[in-house]
Amino acid sequence: MIRLLALALLCLQTFTVIAGGRVTLALSTEPPSLNSMAAQDEYASFLLRHLKEGLTTYGVDGELAPGVAERWELEPTRAVFHLRRDARWHDGQIVTAHDFVYAWRRIVDPAVPSPYAYLLYPILNAEAIVNGEQAAETLGVRALDDFTIEVILERPCAYFLALTAYMTYLPVREDYVKRFGDAYAADADKQAYNGPFTLASWVHGARLQLLRNPAYWNKEAVELDAIDIDHITSDPLAVMNLFADGGIALANIGVDNLDLAPLKQFKVGSLFFLRFNFAPGRMTSDPDLRKAISLVYSPRTLVDKIIAIPGFETAGSIFPEFVSSLGIRIQERYPQPPVSMDIEKARAHLARFMQRHGLEEPPAIHLLTSDSPGAAKQAEFLQNRLQLALGLDVRIDKQIFKQRIAREAQGLFDITMAGWGPDYDDAMTFADLFASWNPNNRGGFSSAEYDALVAKAQTTLDPDERAALFNDMQILLREETALLPLYENALVYLQDPALTGVVRLRFGGDPLLTYARKLSVAEQARALP
C-alpha cells in the first residue's frame, strides 16, 4: 500500500484478450517475488490480490469488502476479526487465525529480512520487535481461537482496516515456509493460495498462469476460468504492436499512441511534484529562488502539451482531487487552483535572491530525474523553461534507479522529480510527507508550524475541524513553496467491449479481474454506442 511511484508513465502495462472464460494479460515487469511477506512492488501486489485473500479485500465497486474475515469490531486501539468458517486454502485446508498470526510475527522477526515490516508498525510492539528490543511473541496480535483474531494497536489508527487488505497482511501457511525455506513462494507450487485464483504455472521471465480456485469460498463471484500472463514486456512499441495485432481489449498506452482511439481513462490520482532540497547552503533553500521558479515552471503547458494524455490534471496542492479526510474531499471544500505564471514577478524574486547572495549571474541548478523516457522529457521541458524565463543554468542529472535513490538519500540535488501514490484512503498519506520526522521527506523541509498541524490532524476526529487543518497545511506549503505540484496522473487504456467488470484500484492490486467477465455477442452489441 505504501509505495512511491517511479516517474514512469506506463506503470503497469496490462492488456487482455479474451477467449472463453480466459483473459490474457501482459505485465511490464515480472514480480521479483510472490512471497507476500517480502514483496514490495505493484506487480506482486496485482498478482497476490488475485491469488490470496486477507482479512479484507475489494468488492465489485472497488470498495473495501469482507475477505477471510466476515465481520469485525473496531475500537480506537483494538480490533477483533471474526473469520468465516468456509475459507479454504487451495488444498482444502481451513484458513485459520493462526495463518495470520504466523505471517505477521514472521514479518517483524528481525532475523527474517522483510523490507515492508514497517507496514505493521500500527500494531502494538511491532517496531520494538523489528529493532530487536522485544520478542516476536509480544506482537499485539493473537488468535483467540481458530476463527477469531484480536489486534492491539500501538496508537489509534484510522486506516488500519484498509491495511488488512494489503499484501503484507496476507495469511501464510507455516508448513509451506518450513518445507521450502528460502525458496518459499519462489515457484508456483511453493506456496498455498486462498484467493479467487491459484497460480498454476510460473515460467520465470516469460509466463504465469492463474486458474480459478475451486476451493475459494466466494467462487460463485468469479467468472473467469483463467488469467494467462503470456507476455512480460515494458517495451511500449511491443505492447502497442501486440495490442494492434490482436485487436485486443485492455492496454495502457502513453502519449505516443493516443491516436489509437477509442480510449478509456482511469484517474489514478498519484501526485507528481518537484521536490526542493532545503539543506543549508543549497540555493533552493532560499524562498525567493523557489518562488521565482514557481512562477514560471508552467505545469499547465507540461500537462497539455508535453504529457498530453487525456485525464492528467494539473495539480495545485499536495492533496490530489480524490483525497478526502473523514468523508470530506479537501479540494471540493478548499479548492487550490494552480499558481498563475508571471515572468515579471518571477524575475523580481530572482533579482532579490541574487542580490542577497551577491551573485552576478543566475545560479546553476541540479535537476535530478529518473531514466524513464517520460521523466527525461519532462526534465528537458523544465530545463528549457527555467533557462528561458530566468536564465537559470539547469543541469539535468539523469540516473538509473539505484543511483537516483542514492543521490536522493545523500541530498545530491537541488530539485528532484518526485511522485507519491496514496498509501491509504486518507489525506494524511500525503500530509505527513512534509513532516520533518518523515524519512521520505528527502528534501528536508522542516517547519515547526507544519509539524504541529500534522500532529493535530492525527488526533482530531471532528471532520470539519480536520479538513480545515488540512487546508491550513496546503496553504502553508504554498506560501513556503515547499513543493511545486506538477500533475495528478491517469491511465489511458483501451478495453475490448467484450470484457466487463474490470475494477480499477487506487490502493494496490490494480486492475482487479476477480469480478471480470466476458460479454456475449448480443450484450456487446447493446453496449456499443
Add this chain to the structure above:
Amino acid sequence: MANAADHRYWATVWRRLKADRKAIACLVMLVGLILAVVAGPSLWSINPEAQFLNQIASSPIGSRTAIVVDANELWTGPDKTPEAGASTARLSVIEANTEFVRLSWRQDTSAKGYQLYRWSEGMNAASLGMPVAVLEAGDSWYEDRLNLRPERYEYTLLAVDELGTERYRQQIRVTPVLAMSEFDAELASIAEGETTIELPAHPLGTDHLGRDMLARLLEGGQVSLFIGIFAPLMYMLFGLAYGATSALIGGRVDAIMMSIVDFVIALPFLLFMILFRVALGTEPGESGIAALVIALIALGWPSPARLVRGEILRLREMPYIEAARLMGAGQRYLILRHLIPNVMGSVLVSFTFAIPSAIFTEAFLSFIGMGVVPPAPSWGSMCNDGISRLLTNPHMMLFPALAISITVLLFNLLGDALRDAMAIRRGAD
C-alpha cells in the same frame, strides 16, 4: 606486399584509391557529412534546444504564421449561456486556436452526463476519436487544451444517461488557428503587442518536444561522430603503442602483455560496456560522452594491440628488415623507418572498420537508455525517442536511423576500398 618502406607504396595506394570512383565518392560524402555536422549550427541557424511547443512531433513543414493569444488563465465559460429553447446548433465553437478550443452547448435536463471526443485525420474512422473529457450533467461548456494542432477536428458530444448509455450525440467540425500563448511569446523574447509570429520551417519535422529535427540531427551527429571517431582513434593509438612495445621487447614481457590482451578480449563486450558506463556514471549537466568514450577505449584497445604485434613479428622476419639490421641499422631506425609505416596500413584499415562499430555501440547503448544524457542528443538516443512513436510519427525514428545507416555504410565502403587498395587481403572487389 611491396616494400612498404618505399614512399611509392603510399603513392600506389593513393593512386589505386583514386582510381576507385566508389571509394572517392564515399570519401567525399564522408568529408561532406563531417563538415556539415561540424559546421551545422552556422548553416542551419535554428537552436537545437528550442522547443516549438505549438508544433510538437510535426512532420516536415514550411514556415508559418501564428497568432498570439492570451492563454494564461483557464476559461470560465461563455459570457451568456445559449438559451434553453434556442433553435441554434446545440454544440458550438466559441473560439478555436491551437492553445485552446472553447466549446459550449445547450444544457439538457435529460442528460445525466456528457462525454466529449475529438476525432482527427488518421484515426480509426469508425471511432469517435480520443476521449477528451468526461463531464457532469450541469456542464454546458468545455475548454480543450490537449496538444492541439492546426488540423481539422471533429468534436462529438455524447449525452448519456445514468448507466452511461448514449442518449444522443452532437458533432461539430473545427480547424484551430495556429497560435502561440502570450507567455510563450514572452519567453521567446517577442516584443509585447505583436499579434502574429513567424515560425521557422522544419524541413525534417520536429520531435516530441517540438525541437527542430534537422538541428537535432546535426547536433546529434557531432555526438555520434565524435564518439565514433575519437574513441577508436584513441584505442588504435594505444593499441599500436602497446602491441609494438610488446613485440619489440619480446620474451617474458611480451608473454605477460599478451596475456593481459587475451584477458581483456575475453570480457563480454556489450555487458562490460554497460557496466563501465554505469560505473563511470555522470554528474549533473554531464552528457555521458566521456563515460562512453572511456568505456570504449578500455574495451577496444586489445584488438589493435594484437594486430600490431602480429604484423611487427611478421615483418621482422622479412628479408629486407634482416638485411637492414645486418647493415647495422639501429632499433630506432628500424621502428621508425620500416616497422611503423608498414603497420600503419593495417591499422588504418581496422580504424576505418572500428568507426562504424563504435557508432553502433553508442547507438545500442543510447537506444536502451544507457548512453548519452539529455538534453545532449545522439542518433541512437533520437532513435530511442522515436521508436515508441513509430506508428504515429515515423519521421522521428526514420531520420536518425537513416543518419546512422548511411554513415556506417559510407565508412564500411571506404574501409573495403582502402583494404583493396592496400591489397592486404583479397576480399570483395
Add this chain to the structure above:
Amino acid sequence: MMRYLLNRILYAIVTIWFVATATFFAMHFVPGDPLSNEKVIPEKIYATLQAYYGLDKPLGEQYLIYMQRLLQGDFGVSFTQQNRSVNDIIAEHFSVSAILGLLALIFALFGALIFGSVASIWRRRWPDTATVLGVMVAVSVPSFVFAALAQLFIVEMNQFTGWQVLPVAGWGSISHIWAPALMLGLGTMAFLTRLLRGSLIDTADQPYVLAAQARGLPPWRCFLRYQLRNALLPTLSVMGPTIAGITTGGFVVEQVFAIPGLGRYFVQAVAQLDYTVIMGTTVFYGAFLVIVVLAFDLLYAWADPRIRISRDMT
C-alpha cells in the same frame, strides 16, 4: 598437442578468474546501494537485509566469499528476485538466449551459404551485385531498426490477412522465434556471406579446383566437393567469436521483441544493481565465450593441420 591443450585450458581458467574479478570490482564501483528502494527502509530492517546478503562485511572478504562460492559453481542468491538462485535465473534466461542465438546462427549460416555461393557463381553479374549490396545494407543498419520494421511488417501482415500469421512479440511457442531470430541473424548472415563469397572466389582459381574442372566433373560437383569445402575453412575460424557474439549481443532484439533472454535480464539487473545477477551473468558469458572460442580453435586445428603446427610453434 596434449601440452598445448592443457595450456589452453589452464589459460581459460585464469581468463575466467580475470573476468570474475574485473566484474566484481567494476560492479562495486557503481554508485548506489542494491538494497535501497523508493521508500526509505528503517535502519534495523536495513541492517537485517545487509547481513542476509553479506554486504556488511569488508569488500575484500566479500570477494573471497564470492570466489569460494564460485569455485563450487554457486553464483549465490538474487537480490531482486528474492529466494531465487542466480544459477536458476541464468539457466532459465540463457536457454532462451541460446535457442534464439542458435536459430539465428542457423539462419545466418544457411543464408550465407546460399547468398555466398550464388554471388560467387554469378560473379559480377546481377545476383552478385545484389548480394554485395544487400550485405552492405545489412551490416550498416542497426539491429533495432530491423527489429522495429519487422514488427511493423508483422502487424500489417496480420491485419491484411486477417489472422495471426506470426505473433508480434513475446516468447513461448515456435512461432515466436522466427522473426527475432531472423533479425538477430541478419548482421551475422551478411558478415558470413561476405566472408564466404571472398573465399569462394579465392578458391575458384586454386589448382585443385581447376584440375577437377579439367577432369570433366559436373560443375555443381566441382563446386560442392572442392570449392565450397575448402572455402568453408575460414568460416570455421570465425565461428567461435560469432557464436559468442550472437548469443551475448541479442539484447537489443530481445528488448524490442519482449523476449526474456539473459541479455535483457542483465540490463535490468544493472539498473537494479543486483550484484549477484550481474556477477553471475558476466562470469557465465565470459566462461561461455572462452569455452566456445577454445572449442572452435581446437576444431579448426583438427580440420586444418597447418594451424596445429604453427600454433605449437608460437
